[in-house]
């Protein structure tokens with residue numbers, strides 16, 4: 001703006017000043033709009049060589065295993081209480097007592113601890129994900145907690161008073177316990193399956209569309225069958241610890257518990273149903289697109305098949321006795337199957353933590369355009385650990401970009417280490433592959449920052465690969481930055497497309 005003609009008139013000077021204020025305000029307003037669209041940044045915790053996603057998965061897997069055991073345990077106890085009351089099984093009453101102690105110890109103590117552990121880990125790994133789950137489904141969480149509370153209260157009453165209760169009251173307490181714990185699975189299953197298949201909710205934002213989403217029923221039924229399986233295998237372990245009984249009595253109890261293994265025959269169908277409602281790209285990761293995921297999937301299927309075959313042929317049809325060691329081994333196999341299955345379920349959501357709503361790195365898909373302009377660190381107010389060790393500001397920025405955009409799925413040197421993955425690349429390969437992140441591997445989100453940030457990230461990764469020397473040159477070649485900007489433009493801001501990427505690679509091979 002040319003201000004010279006206005007210079008001598010005080011009035012015009014006022015006007016000029018007002019105009020400036022106005023312009024400044026307008027700029028602030030646009031920026032504020034920008035900040036409103038940008039979600040809050042919470043730094044992801046750094047667990048050293050463990051990537052945060054893996055820490056989350058570890059806690060979650062242990063919890064899911066124990067929680068499902070608790071659900072199945074309730075149903076199994078009702079069955080044995082009924083056997084005791086109808087006189088069908090002379091030692092059922094003794095079994096109920098022994099089993100309940102184990103159930104209380106494991107599910108109340110370790111289950112509750114790991115349950116809290118999930119929240120504690122989730123807020124360090126992806127507060128945005130857990131935040132969106134609470135925002136959208138707070139009534140459902142509240143309902144779930146009510147059922148959990150009911151489960152604990154009825155369980156505790158049974159534990160404390162069952163020796164003084166008559167059969168009917170004991171049965172009522174156990175039934176309340178079983179129904180409440182299954183209902184808490186029912187509710188939590190709706191929220192968890194929504195993350196992978198939000199379905200019609202994306203358009204309607206109706207809570208029930210989100211809850212009864214496409215994968216709700218297959219995963220609820222699958223988890224129920226798993227719960228029954230775990231409870232029956234645990235029953236075999238417990239029975240083997242009932243030393244006061246002779247072998248025949250124990251065999252009778254084990255044969256009864258084996259009835260809860262029969263629903264395992266449904267597993268293949270429920271599994272196929274689940275795969276069928278999964279988004280096509282997630283399914284393709286599992287069925288070969290990602291070797292790690294396919295490996296875990298195969299481990300899960302293999303262990304389930306091994307347990308299922310042994311259970312149906314050996315325990316149900318041939319009524320074999322199963323000793324404590326074998327039962328323990330089968331439980332461990334079941335843990336492996338659960339771990340594999342949960343890993344695949346969590347992993348196949350990539351690049352999203354909530355499909356179409358939030359990328360795993362807590363950036364929203366509709367934010368990417370803006371972050372490409374203003375950068376991903378504008379509202380990142382957090383310092384770096386050991387800030388003084390960084391050689392210059394560019395590397396510092398790179399480290400922050402890594403923390404914000406990559407660190408949920410990668411470490412620098414540990415699991416899924418970026419330093420390792422880029423080991424054979426030169427700087428330009430890194431630049432192009434980071435700028436086109438969603439096409440490098442479509443289970444990564446698009447890069448959500450400026451060309452400067454790509455370059456800083458490249459410098460940070462190289463500096464880390466070089467064992468963090470005290471001195472490091474700053475890279476500020478304008479041509480390089482212009483080239484990166486072009487690559488970012490070519491990559492676009494839409495998520496990667498597995499089918500398209502495959503086409504692209506095969507046409508490249510034909511060239």
Ligand code: HEC
Pocket residue numbers: 350351352360361402405406407408409410416418421422433434437440441443444445447457
């Ligand atoms: C949603 C999780 C996720 C995010 C976020 C993510 N990645 Fe990845 N990335 C992966 C996975 C999974 C692989 C595959 C690893 C493998 O093939 O073993 C991968 C692979 C890579 C590779 C190797 C690619 C190849 O072709 O071999 C590089 C390099 C990489 N990521 C860099 C990054 C950078 C840099 C960022 C941040 C800007 C990032 N990733 C963000 C999950 C992610």
